[in-house]
Structure formats: C-alpha cells, structure tokens
Amino acid sequence: MRLYTVGEEEIRSGNVTDVYFKRTADTLFHLGIKNLKVRMEFHCYGLPKGYSWGVFAGLEEALRLLEGRNVTVYAMDEGTIFREIEPVMIIEGDYLEFGELETALLGVLRHESSIATKAARIKMLALNKQMIFFGLRALHPAISPMVDRAAYIGGMDGVSGTMSEKFLGVKPSGTMPHALMLAVGDNVKAWQAFDEAVEKDVPRIVLVDTFDDERNEALKAASLLKDRLYGIRLDTPSSRRGNFKKIVKEIRWTLDINGFSNVRIIVSGGLDEKDVIELRDVVDSFGIGTSVAFPPSVDFSADIVEKFDGKWIPFTKRGKWPGAKQVYRCSINDDKITLFDQRSELKCEPLLKEYMKDGKLVRELPSPSQIRDRVISQLKDISKIEQDSENN
DSSP: OOOOOOOHHHHHTTOSSOHHHHHHHHHHHHHTOOOOEEEEEEEESOOOTTOSOEEOOOHHHHHHHHTTSSEEEEEOOTTOEEOTTOEEEEEEEEHHHHGGGHHHHHHHHHHHHHHHHHHHHHHHHTTTSEEEEOOGGGSOGGGHHHHHHHHHHTTOSEEOOTTHHHHHSOOOOOOOOHHHHHHHSOHHHHHHHHHHHSOTTSOEEEEOOSSSOHHHHHHHHHHHHGGGEEEEEEOOOHHHHSSHHHHHHHHHHHHHHTTOTTOEEEEESSOOHHHHHHHTTTOSEEEEOHHHHSOOOOOEEEEEEEEESSSEEEOOOTTSOOSOEEEEEEETTEEEEEETTOOOOOOSEEOOEEEEETTEEOSOOOOHHHHHHHHHHHHHHHHHHHHHHHHO
8 A cells, every 4th residue: 555646856856747758858869959948938828717817826836846957937926817828937948958847847837826716716706704725625635735825825814734834834724523523422512622622722613513403503602602702614515505695694693683793604615606705795704625626727838939049039839829928017907918038118017037047046935925915915906996897
C-alpha cells in the first residue's frame, strides 16, 4: 500500500510531465537544435461559460518550479483579475531549458486559478458576509495547503484546514461536525462539553440540525449557552431542507422574539452561487465547500508566440495571436493589449512585470493576505461598476 503522490523535487526536476515533452527534447537533440530561444505565453482563450474574468493564482509555485533554470519570467501579480486572451505569464529562454515543465506549470496555474476564480465569484455576491472554505474533504489531502491558499486568496474569509496556519499564517476556522453529537448521543450534552473543553477564543458556533427540528435545536442552544453563543450553523441535507430560506427566516424570528437577536446564523452544505444569492439577505455567514473545491476549469494553455533570430519574431500556431503581449490596465473594466516590446503612450498600468531573471527572483512576493486584499479591492471595483450599470 502507498500514497500515490510525488514530492517537490520530483516535480521541479521535470519528472512529472507528459511523455511527449521528453520525446520532443530527444528529437531536438537528435536534430542538433540547440539555443532555441523563445517566448512562451500562458493564457486562457476560453473562460468557463458565463465568466467574463478570472483570478490569476499559482504564480509563487510556478516561480518555484522555474527557480535555478536559465529563464526570465514576466507575469501579472498574483491575484490580478484577467480576461480572455490576455497573457498572465511569459517565459523567455531556451525551450529545452523549461519545456519539460509545461505540464506542471499548467497544472499549477490552471488548478489554483480555477479555485481562486470560483471563490472570488462567490465572495463578490455577498462581500459583506463572511465566507469560510470547507472543501478539503472533496480533495486529495496531499494538496490541501494549496487548495486552502487558492480559496483564501480568491476571497474566502477563512479556511478550515489545520495546516493553513503553517502555510498561510491564517488560523483555521471551524467548530463541530455532526459526529460530535452522534458520538455523545445527546446534542445538549455535546454542546455543553464543547463549551467546557475547547479554547475560549474559539467562537461558540453550534450545529443545530442533528436530531431535532432546526428551530427547536437553535432555541435549545441559545438557552444553554446564552451570551457565549456566537452563532448556530445549519448543514441540513437537501432531502430534509425544503425551502431553506423559509427555514432560516423562521429560526431568525424565533431567536429574536426570545431575546437572542445577537446569535448569528451560518449555513453550509453543498452551497453555490445561486444559494448565496437566495440566502445572502437572511444569513450572516456561509460555509462553502465542493463548489469551490471542484470549480469550472479556467482553461490555460501555453504556446510559443515568438522566437529569437537576431530579433524577436512573432511566431505561433493557428488559432492564437502571434507575438508576446503586454496588457495595460486603464481601469478594472478597460484593458489594452499590445505587443510586449512595443512602446506605448497609454497612461495605464502594465500588468506583466519581470519576476525572475536568469532563474533568480527579482521581485518580492506578497503574502497570501496581501494577495487576498488585492482581489477584494478589485471585486469591489467590479461590483460598483455592475451596480452603477444596473442603476442606469
């Protein structure tokens, strides 16, 4: 028996790749082709249906893969909102120096950007509500730190993984599963024991849908813990849920008329964008899991777009735009694409910046919290534009 995972050095060495990249290298060596200096773009020519933007994530890991190789890397800052066709990263160097890493690089950027993008879409639907990511149980445990990071920088306010503090500097969020009440056999006894056993700085959020009607359990929990109760969580299976919004409103009314208006209501259990829209005006927090853990794929591809023959020559396959490109952001809703080396008179911010020179990092990398702040700021700008458009 074994765990079917590989370590960092096996990935960085290029051993985790599609075999045709190895065979391509063998063929180029056979032909005596060396010093094939190119520029390779990483871009998305087709966002998921209904998406107009994505969140670029995974840059730190991509740079770690390329560290020590004789390449120069230009990239958008991690956490930048991007749109179709815009390059998010460009690698410049001998193709044989980095070609075997294409599989790993695409896997990193595609997976992390897909998660971050979905997290951002959900967060933008209720910017004033707390969103906690609970999706690790849907994924292989070997990648749990990466998934928590991608969800967090995409906009989730917290993550549940116990390794998140080590990797992200973020304390994990979460209180109790149904297993606690089932193991104790009595919900009130379980809540009381939890209150006595768990550190005082952990918010007392009680799960209230294990044995009894949610309204009754919520009132029992509030009567038991009183001011110590931060909130109640509803994780009711869909087969028992009925009209979830009506259940929440009934509980809110019952808590309020009994003097527990301070108790917050948290909902979780298979929630997606439609559920957030439906419930955002009646709940205080959301636990989001599988919809972010298994999001629609942001379909990045990597293509040689220029080769060097005394000068840079635009050169790529059909269906793609030849030439390495720069993206200028004039506003969150107004990007301009130019050739990378073209002088621009635009009074706008160039998004692709030099991050690595000859395999060495030349720009400081931000913390996950700083990346998340960048994403939230952009989401607020997009949300304001959409609201202004609706009002007009």
